[in-house]
Amino acid sequence: MSVGTRVDVAIRGVRVDAPVRRAGGAGPSDDGHLLLGGAGAAIPLDPASPYVVRDGSLWLGDADLGIPARPVDRPRFYDLVTEDGVPYERLARLHGADVLATTVVQTCVRYGEADRCRFCTVEESLRAGATVAAKTPEQLAEVAEAAVRLDGVRQMVMTTGTTAGPDRGARVLARAVRAVLRAVPGLPIQVQCEPPADLAWLAVLHEAGATAIGIHAESLDEQVRRAWTPGKAAVPLTAYEAAWDEAVRLFGRNRVSTYLLVGLGEDPDELVDGAARLVARGVYPFVVPFRPLKDSLAARDGATPPDPRVVRDVTERVAALLRAAGMTGAAQQAGCAACGACSALPAAGA
Numbered sequence: 001m002s003v004g005t006r007v008d009v010a011i012r013g014v015r016v017d018a019p020v021r022r023a024g025g026a027g028p029s030d031d032g033h034l035l036l037g038g039a040g041a042a043i044p045l046d047p048a049s050p051y052v053v054r055d056g057s058l059w060l061g062d063a064d065l066g067i068p069a070r071p072v073d074r075p076r077f078y079d080l081v082t083e084d085g086v087p088y089e090r091l092a093r094l095h096g097a098d099v100l101a102t103t104v105v106q107t108c109v110r111y112g113e114a115d116r117c118r119f120c121t122v123e124e125s126l127r128a129g130a131t132v133a134a135k136t137p138e139q140l141a142e143v144a145e146a147a148v149r150l151d152g153v154r155q156m157v158m159t160t161g162t163t164a165g166p167d168r169g170a171r172v173l174a175r176a177v178r179a180v181l182r183a184v185p186g187l188p189i190q191v192q193c194e195p196p197a198d199l200a201w202l203a204v205l206h207e208a209g210a211t212a213i214g215i216h217a218e219s220l221d222e223q224v225r226r227a228w229t230p231g232k233a234a235v236p237l238t239a240y241e242a243a244w245d246e247a248v249r250l251f252g253r254n255r256v257s258t259y260l261l262v263g264l265g266e267d268p269d270e271l272v273d274g275a276a277r278l279v280a281r282g283v284y285p286f287v288v289p290f291r292p293l294k295d296s297l298a299a300r301d302g303a304t305p306p307d308p309r310v311v312r313d314v315t316e317r318v319a320a321l322l323r324a325a326g327m328t329g330a331a332q333q334a335g336c337a338a339c340g341a342c343s344a345l346p347a348a349g350a
Contacts, residue, residue, distance in 0.1 A: 001037040001067050003319075006347040007312045009036070009058070011289055011305045013046030016053040019074040020094050021045065023125070023294070033072040033096055033341065040072070040096025040341040044291055072097050075151040082139055090131050092143045092156075096341040100147045101157040102140060104172050106133050108161030115231030117218070118297040119261070119290060122161050134172075137179030145183040155334040156180065159192035159214075162231075166197035167204075174201075174208040181209045190214055190257075190335025195235060195243035202243065206250040211334045213247050214286075215240060216259040220274035221266040228264050228298075244283045253282035254327045257337045262314050263290035263306030275318045279325050286329070286337045287318045287345055311344070319348030 018032025022042070031042035036058060052059050058069040078089040092102035106126045110116060125131050140158075147153040158176055160169035173191045180187060191205050192214035205213060217240050218232075219225050225233040240258075247256040260275060262268075275285035289311045292299040322328065328350060329337035340346040 001039075001347055003316055003344055003348045004308075004312050005058075005065065005067070006036070006041075006344040007289065007315060008308045009043055009049075009051050010041075010342075010344060011044075011291065011308050011311065012051060013044035013049040014051040014053060014058075015047055015049050016045065016069075016071055018045060018071040020072040022093060022095070023130075031342075033094070034069060035072060035097060036069050037067050039346060040099070040339060042095065042341040075147065077143065077146040077150050080146055082142055084139075086132060086139065088143045088146065091135050091139050092147070094147070094151065094153070095157070096339050098152055098154040099157060099339045099341075100144060100153045100155070101159075102135060102143075102176075103131070103159050103161065104135050104140070104176050105160045105163060105169060106131050109164050110162055110231030112231075113297065116297060117229045117232060118301075118303070119218075119228065119293060121293045121296050124295045135176070137175045140176050141179040141183035144180045144187065148184050148187065153187075155188045155190070155211075155338060157190050157192065157335055157339070162194050167201045168194040168196045170196050170201035170205055173210075174204050177205070177208040177210050188212070188334035188338075190332070190338070192216065192335075194232065195239045199243060199246045202246050202250055210251075212255040212257070212332045212338070213251055214257045214259070214335055215243050215247060218259050218261050219264055219266050219271075220260070220277075221264075221270060224264045224266045228261075241281075244278070244281055248282040254284055254331055255333075256282065257284040257286050257332065257335060259336070260285045260287050260318075261290045262287060262311050268310055268314050271314055272317045272321075276321050279321050279327060282327075284322070284327055284329065284332065284337045285318055286343060287315050288343045315344045316348050319345050319350035322350035 020033040032045040053069045058067040095101045188211040190212040278285045332338040
């Protein structure tokens with residue numbers, strides 16, 4: 001599949017009945033999960049999209065694009081409940097065909113309107129009853145074991161809303177990692193959190209057994225950060241840089257990643273320059289198009305997705321940087337970059 005097609009369908013969406021879907025949460029969009037050309041893809045479901053999945057292929061209007069396409073099957077672990085009566089689906093979700101993802105703590109200290117990331121709806125799925133506020137390590141271990149055994153899950157992603165303590169959520173992530181690895185030894189796990197005030201928490205996460213870590217800035221432009229992530233912008237980029245460097249020291253080069261959202265108003269050339277600095281640090285810049293989530297502040301205020309041509313240009317340039325540095329998402333073994341479903345970087349060879 002060409003990068004242009006992959007970007008276009010990511011922004012314009014697709015018409016298909018997708019039994020595995022994700023609505024709300026921390027982002028980046030309300031998606032259905034498909035296999036496009038054999039690769040996992042998280043694509044917005046839009047009944048008005050010109051793209052449609054039909055007869056096992058992706059079509060653009062009346063033209064068969066010759067790209068094999070099918071929805072990801074509903075996993076069997078979704079039909080189970082924990083011993084204390086909680087449906088597994090409310091504790092963790094399938095992403096793509098073989099990634100288990102969970103938000104360990106579904107609340108965030110930055111969720112007040114003045115501080116909230118404008119693209120985030122982490123607490124909306126909780127209000128809708130689609131999840132629970134805090135998943136216990138034992139619950140996540142139970143779900144992970146079943147997902148691996150029944151559905152062939154090969155990696156896990158654990159994120160969290162930011163907590164009030166100086167660990168910023170690392171404490172609960174470490175507990176969850178330890179429990180899951182006791183139940184499923186060797187399962188690659190990525191953890192995601194803000195830079196902890198005490199960087200020693202990064203070592204705790206590494207020692208717990210996490211394979212990779214995501215420390216997400218979303219933008220490297222201070223004006224964009226203040227506008228789109230006002231609460232997180234109180235944490236200076238120098239703190240992110242220190243956390244990235246320490247994480248690379250602990251986890252290794254290309255085992256640390258950060259989201260960079262295209263479409264928040266950052267100059268594309270400056271975004272690519274920032275990505276180059278991240279690559280030089282050994283940090284994988286996971287470039288993803290912004291697409292407004294239902295019930296987000298951005299959607300309320302009428303924000304729209306970026307121009308596909310801009311997303312393609314940025315994606316191809318960042319992919320070239322990653323290829324030159326020998327960095328691929330797959331090499332991270334676990335996490336958003338390893339999954340790749342939300343980005344066109346895999347289609348661009350990164």
